[in-house]
Amino acid sequence: xxxxxxxxxxxxxxxxxxxxxxxxxxxxxxxxxxxxxxxxxxxxxxxxxxxxxxxxxxxxxxxxxxxxxxxxxxxxxxxxxxxxxxxxxxxxxxxxxxxxxxxxxxxxxxxxxxxxxxxxxxxxxxxxxxxxxxxxxxxxxxxxxxxxxxxxxxxxxxxxxxxxxxxxxxxxxxxxxxxxxxxxxxxxxxxxxxxxxxxxxxxxxxxxxxxxxxxxxxxxxxxxxxxxxxxxxxxxxxxxxxxxxxxxxxxxxxxxxxxxxxxxxxxxxxxxxxxxxxxxxxxxxxxxxxxxxxxxxxxxxxxxxxxxxxxxxxxxxx
Numbered sequence: 001x002x003x004x005x006x007x008x009x010x011x012x013x014x015x016x017x018x019x020x021x022x023x024x025x026x027x028x029x030x031x032x033x034x035x036x037x038x039x040x041x042x043x044x045x046x047x048x049x050x051x052x053x054x055x056x057x058x059x060x061x062x063x064x065x066x067x068x069x070x071x072x073x074x075x076x077x078x079x080x081x082x083x084x085x086x087x088x089x090x091x092x093x094x095x096x097x098x099x100x101x102x103x104x105x106x107x108x109x110x111x112x113x114x115x116x117x118x119x120x121x122x123x124x125x126x127x128x129x130x131x132x133x134x135x136x137x138x139x140x141x142x143x144x145x146x147x148x149x150x151x152x153x154x155x156x157x158x159x160x161x162x163x164x165x166x167x168x169x170x171x172x173x174x175x176x177x178x179x180x181x182x183x184x185x186x187x188x189x190x191x192x193x194x195x196x197x198x199x200x201x202x203x204x205x206x207x208x209x210x211x212x213x214x215x216x217x218x219x220x221x222x223x224x225x226x227x228x229x230x231x232x233x234x235x236x237x238x239x240x241x242x243x244x245x246x247x248x249x250x251x252x253x254x255x256x257x258x259x260x261x262x263x264x265x266x267x268x269x270x271x272x273x274x275x276x277x278x279x280x281x282x283x284x285x286x287x288x289x290x291x292x293x294x295x296x297x298x299x300x301x302x303x304x305x306x307x308x309x310x311x312x313x314x315x316x317x318x
Contacts, residue, residue: 004068006083011048012055018046020083029057031092035214044091052218057087058095062127069120077119078110095130102126 009029010017023029023046032045032054045054061084072080085103088096106119 004064004071006061006064006080006087009046009057009060010055011046011051011053013053014048014051016048016050018049020087024086029087031090033214034093037093042092044088044093044096054214058099061087061099062130065123065127069123072120074110074116077116078107081107081110081123098126098130 007020008017009020009023018028020029028047028049029044030047031042032047034041034043035054035056037043044057046057046060047054064080069077081103085100085107088100088103091097091100102123106123109119110116
């Protein structure tokens with residue numbers, strides 16, 4: 001709700017508000033193509049965070065000062081001038097540079113305890129003079145002083161219904177001439193109004209053209225962004241496919257290496273089992289050889305014993 005300060009800046013389209021400090025820090029407040037000035041001119045603008053629409057900052061600051069500067073204390077005015085100085089410090093257009101210089105001078109005056117009313121008047125005079133250089137931008141207070149059509153009619157100015165009667169009552173002898181004069185003035189006023197209407201239409205069309213150009217530029221920017229994002233998506237897709245192929249290749253290599261290691265482990269186990277079986281076989285062979293030797297010895301002993309028994313039997317028989 002801080003509508004009476006330059007510390008918050010808003011979008012003219014979507015009414016999104018942004019803190020001036022954040023806008024300056026993130027470069028949302030920067031120089032941009034002027035929508036109302038001659039082609040090629042720049043002005044300080046606020047690029048909306050939500051819709052990226054550029055809003056002109058000079059008119060925003062001027063409106064804030066015109067409506068609320070009389071209510072500010074010296075401290076508030078100093079704070080607002082500091083925001084103005086920071087906003088327009090990088091301005092490239094003449095008005096922005098002048099406003100930056102004015103803010104610097106008024107800050108130095110307030111620092112030297114100058115009269116608050118004098119500083120306020122100086123700032124407002126600057127906005128009024130700058131405003132008078134651009135026709136079509138009349139301040140509110142000057143608009144109040146301009147006579148309306150009804151006031152012109154009541155004062156007897158060109159084309160009023162009371163003018164002819166008022167002139168007739170004063171100059172009855174010259175009434176026909178005065179009526180003709182009033183008619184001429186009415187025709188001149190109508191022609192002037194027609195010219196004014198045409199001029200206003202031309203101004204509106206001139207204002208619409210930059211808006212259309214701006215919309216076309218926004219469309220082109222969005223199309224370029226879409227192409228850029230599409231290209232990035234294609235790059236990401238190709239990169240993901242390459243990573244997938246790399247992952248598959250690495251998986252195959254890991255599987256092959258695993259199989260080789262398993263085979264090597266199984267070969268070592270088989271070799272160990274073979275050695276164990278060989279040792280068992282050698283033990284069996286040694287046992288069999290010992291058994292065979294013992295059998296041969298026993299057979300030899302038995303033969304010797306039989307021979308001795310036969311010899312003894314023969315001796316006894318004789």
